[in-house]
Amino acid sequence: MLHMLPMMLRGTVVTGEVTAGAIVVASVAASCAVAMRLSTLAALDWPARVYIELFRGTSALIQLFWAFYALPLVLPFRPSPMIAAIAVLGLNGGAYGAEILRGAILSVPRGQHDAATALNLSSAAKMFRVVLPQTWPLILPPMANLFIDMLKNSALAGLVQVTDITFNAQILQESTLRNAQVYGVALVIYFIMALVLAGFMRLLERWMKFPIGARV
Amino acid sequence: MKWNWPFAWHILPVILRGMVITIEATVLGMLLALILGLIWAMLLILPNRWLFWSTRGLTEFIRDTPLLIQLFFCYYVLPEIGITVPALLTGITVLGINYSAYTSEVYRAGLQNIPRGQWDAARALNFTAAQTFIRIILPQALPPIVPAMGNNLIAMFKDTPLLSTITVMEMLNRAMIIGDKTFRYLEPLTIVGILFLIISLLASALIGFTQRRILVRR
């Protein structure tokens, strides 16, 4: 039991890296996609729509296998498993994040837009100083769920040669045949990571909290 | 490497045969998730702290750990404790248990939306607890949660490719086997992706439609 810990812990670090990297990619992708979705130009709106539907309509594992097995055949180079996994899991999460962000932005009441316009704010100022700050309390809870989903999805990276918890667990399982122990420990590690992530998101939520919904 | 149409047409039927298993796993898995989720939801509203916390703990653990590892765990550990079942059955069971943690939340939200007055009125009319739940509360709680359950169904459908990792011959597994044999991964994997895309888009549209129907009826 003890001898498998170092390997599992090394895997934990990699899982953390994949998840963190994917979250960064997802945040950028979601922001860009929403900006494009909210634009009045069909040439911007449509590609964003296609991106979102494509990634939400298929499953992460298929996307990952496609990027790992099919894409290198058409690309001039082969990305490292780690890069491929972060990119795919990030783009996958970004598609879901875009829907969360868009919903939150659209739910900011008209009156807020009107008031910002009446104050003669530029459209950038309206978005960044009036609309977006109000969406935080709405976005954070579903975003916490999304990040935990992304942590769990990172386990798929172990199926394409990324040496994360899952990958190392499989190796340990094959070499020791202690199935229950190996996968039991893996489950517990993921559970603890999820609790830490959830706790962090809750802190963020408390920090960003203001009385929303009050008519002001 | 270019897309090879004849090859794609050639392998399509093989992959489509995997869809039968994909759909079988989704339907049966969801059925299990619907039943188990309702049980969890009922345990959560019973006035018993011990039941509440153990149910909470179980569903929380299920929701906070990867489905993939849950699959591996059951696939390797079940035979150790003397349970040898086909991989597909293991997969369906794990899918069902995993999603029951999500459906229970949906049920709970549906139950919480029933005004207290409905419970009061049922009590005042002297219905038993079982009658109240089955005849008064559930018929009101279920219709509004149909769309949310539909979304869970689509999510589960998209999780079925994970069953390929425990040797279930669903679509992705077939595609990978074709790829391993022919060294052409582009066509089989793209076909699987497109099939998933088509079905989930259709299903999403259907859910949007029922959602509007339910909103109109209310």
Added chain:
Amino acid sequence: MNNKASIEFVNIHKAYQQNVVLENLNLTVAPGEHVVMIGPSGSGKSTILRLLMTLENPDSGEILIEGESIWRTTRDGRTVDAPAAHVRKMRSKVGMVFQHFNLFPHLRVLQNITEAPVRVMGMSRAEAVRRATDLLDRVGLADKSEAWPAELSGGQKQRVAIARALALQPRIMLFDEITSALDPEIAGQVLHLVLELATQTEMTMLFVTHQMRFARQIADRVLFFDKGRIIENGIPEQVLEHPQQPRTREFLNNILQAS
């Protein structure tokens, strides 16, 4: 049986967490008596009705219906918590009409009324339908039996709720501000129906209401509540026209000014 009180509250204590709502409450209601409870909001009037309907449990004290305790029975000479079957038997003696109707939105009007007689009393469906139709006729809604609750006006909903409670033939009926959610004119019609009902039956009736004219017409006795205590208790003329307590006078003045 008739020499026994219909309802007795003995030293009832009820609190929600730290909020003590009823303290040492004693109350006796005679069979067939019509008692109206008035008092400021939050004074515990609904809590009394809800306790009687077993929607709440008292923290201590005893509630008796026709001389029999709701929550306690004697077994082998000792007083013990009553089994669920006993509570159900006691509950069947009481019916209640709520402020917000609480009709079952997924059942049509007729089903709202027949559901309990069929399921709870084990009445045959044909019999239940026949009686529900009679009751609907009595509350003036014979043509609405196949309507959905959502298709009814507030006044119609409350009439259905009254019919639904009557269908179980309770010996005690509780009315908790049944017209507060209605327009004044519609409220008048519903109260008229209740007055009619009250003269036709021998049920014991408890009302919580802010309609003073109705109170005067229907009440054998009026109780004035303040902070969970009965501070005035007498015939309508006495309590409503010559209140002893300054608190009652103030409350009645406010009500008169409001209407």
